[in-house]
Amino acid sequence: MTNKLKIINDPVHGFIKIPYEMLFDVIEHPIFQRLRRISQTGLLNLIFPGATHTRFHHALGAMHLMFSALETLKLKGVKISKEEEKSVLLAILLHDIGHGPFSHALENILIEDWHHEKLSLLLMQQLNIEFNGELNTSIEMFQGKYPRKFFNQLISSQIDVDRLDYLKRDSFFSGVSEGNVNTQRIISMMNVSQDELVIDAKGIYSVENYLTARMFMYWQVYFHKTASLAEYFLVKIMQRAKYLTLNGINLPASDNLKYFLNRNSLSETNEEDVLKFTELDDYDVFLSIKMWTKSSDFLLSYYCKSLINRHFPKTIISSKPFDEAIICEKINKTNLYFNIDFGNEIVGEIKRTLLPYDAEKQPIYLLQKDGNKIKLEESANQILSSFITQTNSKYILFFPREIS
Incomplete structure (x- = not known):
């Protein structure tokens, strides 16, 4: 019998665990292995020679951070079943499965009207057939149709594990230290209120640092x-x-x-x-x-x-x-x-x-000690949040x- 509960050595996060055999089976699938041949940052290695990492690296890293986030939430009393845990880990593992060559660069060029998220959903549905419906809940979470909203927010929001991984990973491989966010600190501040993802109020400065780090990475790296x-x-x-x-x-x-x-x-x-x-x-x-x-x-x-x-x-x-x-x-x-x-x-x-922080479309909420939640930019303790809600352009x- 093959031991599928592997440990993977990652240069960014250290050891990454595969806690469910189903995850190993998906990782081994040719559709997922293709991500080894898809660049995470397109042609950025022409400017930052070390930026040769792939979507495969990123998907594993995002899965690792998702597992850490779930452990944090469970310690704070959030009830998460084994089935929910496995499903959201599968969802984040497959969230980029639909990326084409050089990631975002050729989106809608070779394949018109096929955004990578649409393709990801198509391929997840295909895998779901192969794995006899084991991805049903994962697909619901990916689409935001699962009743507990915070699972989708962990996958896709302004402070999701996807962004936490790619910022830290792209910073590491490009050598641009401005993007090196403290992912563990942010994850330790995550919480759930009324089935929505929130951040404990005392984590406000970590969140502001994350938002500004993302802004600097865009102007210094992605939009170089x-x-x-x-x-x-x-x-x-x-x-x-x-x-x-x-x-x-x-x-x-x-x-x-x-x-x-x-x-x-x-x-x-x-x-x-x-x-x-x-x-x-x-x-x-x-x-x-x-x-x-x-x-x-x-x-x-x-x-x-x-x-x-x-x-x-x-x-x-x-x-x-x-x-x-x-x-x-x-x-x-x-x-x-x-x-x-x-x-x-x-x-x-x-x-x-670039709009560094969209306070209207996807606000980040802080959970106060009294149990109430407020928008990040409305906090009396915020320093930068209210100043990064404006769109900036360069030519x-x-x-x-x-x-x-």
Whole structure:
């Protein structure tokens, strides 16, 4: 008999336990193993060389933090059955199962109208059939349909275990210490009031530190100007490849990638769509990009060479939109230099917007000693919460280095 109650050594959290055999069976499934070949942070390793971790790492880490959160809640008197515990661990383990190549970057490009959460649900339902309905409750929790709301909030909210893991993990692998949040302190402050997730009032500063750490990680790492440009070019590569393929150009690519390049619309899914998707990963895309550097199509080749050789256009960042006249000047110079008339395809402006804390849509509640709960930003002890409820935007102008 195989011992399925394994212990996994994780560089971020230390030893991770697999407390239920069902979890081991799901981890061993090919659909889950595919996450080993899906980057957690897209092309961030082009800027932060250590950021080569995968969705597989993150899913295990989120499961570990979920287990810690459940242990905390049970110690505080919250009744959680073994079935509920197993189900929510399965739900968080599978919450990212629907991510495509390079995670968020290519969402809705190769597979139109297929958000990763929609795909995750599809694949969870497929696994549920294979495992004879053992994921029924997990799917309810994932969708927010389970009566006890706090289970879904632990999976997806403004202070869920998903965010707690990816912030700490991305901080660790990128080497950016500003994102290194104290996950154990925050988890130790978690509580439940009227079946909703709350934070004990004395944990307010840990929560504020977490919110600001997330804000810094977005501006310093996820929205880094070169990272934003790399992601933009990856999207342009796939859009261009799809356009050329649908217009009769036979581009070299893996069978899995060719399948999606040849599909004009995937709003209606079938079994073959899902099967092909579960076989598609970063390697399919990156191998194709390497081959397309030699494409006779100027734009496809330009985008691909920029990524493969890490030879990106020059970028300028601003807190305000760039003047249209400046952008037009760059486009004209580009057209003249390359003798083309589509300079607007390699000159442009990227906008990045962040709302650090959404106090209206998903407020974080503090549980006071008298049993009442208040919104985080309404606490007399808050220092930063009321100042991070405004949307911030930055603008990135990019143009070929040859014309600078």
